[in-house]
Amino acid sequence: MRQLITADQIETGVTRLAEQIRRDFSGQPLTVLGVLTGSIILMADLIRKLDMPLRVGLVQASSYRGQTTTAGDLKLNPDLLPDLRQRHVLLLDDIFDTGQTLTALVELVQRQQAASVRAAVLLWKEGRSQVTAEPDYHAFRIPDEFVVGYGLDYNDEYRHLPYIAVLEPADLGE
Numbered sequence: 610m611r612q613l614i615t616a617d618q619i620e621t622g623v624t625r626l627a628e629q630i631r632r633d634f635s636g637q638p639l640t641v642l643g644v645l646t647g648s649i650i651l652m653a654d655l656i657r658k659l660d661m662p663l664r665v666g667l668v669q670a671s672s673y674r675g676q677t678t679t680a681g682d683l684k685l686n687p688d689l690l691p692d693l694r695q696r697h698v699l700l701l702d703d704i705f706d707t708g709q710t711l712t713a714l715v716e717l718v719q720r721q722q723a724a725s726v727r728a729a730v731l732l733w734k735e736g737r738s739q740v741t742a743e744p745d746y747h748a749f750r751i752p753d754e755f756v757v758g759y760g761l762d763y764n765d766e767y768r769h770l771p772y773i774a775v776l777e778p779a780d781l782g783e
């Protein structure tokens with residue numbers, strides 16, 4: 610495993626993200642809708658840097674199955690969704706890879722009659738997108754490698770690492 614983004618760099622990146630969001634929403638009430646499970650650490654760090662009236666919600670999405678690093682069928686579970694009618698919504702995910710997850714979630718939020726919806730991610734992988742939409746906010750562009758840590762997992766492990774690391778073939782057992 611090789612460190613790609615240090616804990617200090619993440620802290621700086623999340624602070625920058627929060628500044629952009631504070632500037633754009635300028636005090637308007639906001640619902641931050643975190644995508645389970647990868648967004649949990651970013652959620653905890655980011656919302657403490659925001660100062661508008663704020664609600665937190667969660668939605669579950671999964672596209673990876675078991676011990677694989679390739680995307681499978683996207684599954685959305687809206688059971689946890691709060692009432693989003695007339696709310697400004699900021700979708701929050703760990704990474705924008707093919708873009709399928711955030712694109713589907715933006716549509717889901719729009720169907721809830723939200724006032725507006727934007728998307729923020731910690732990482733945006735280069736050269737992978739399969740959709741036309743792009744995240745409104747991102748902290749880091751990264752090369753097309755499989756990364757873990759700061760919420761991101763491989764087979765549900767490594768989410769607790771305080772930094773972002775690249776998993777190498779030996780780590781993957783491939």
Ligand code: IMP
Nearest residue numbers: 647705706707708709710755756761762
């Ligand atoms: P997308 O729908 O292809 O954009 O994928 C987004 C989801 O795939 C994220 O929420 C992550 O859970 C997962 N994912 C994509 N790339 C990686 C990676 O490099 N490491 C860990 N999870 C990833």
Ligand code: MG
Nearest residue numbers: 645646647703
């Ligand atoms: Mg995820």
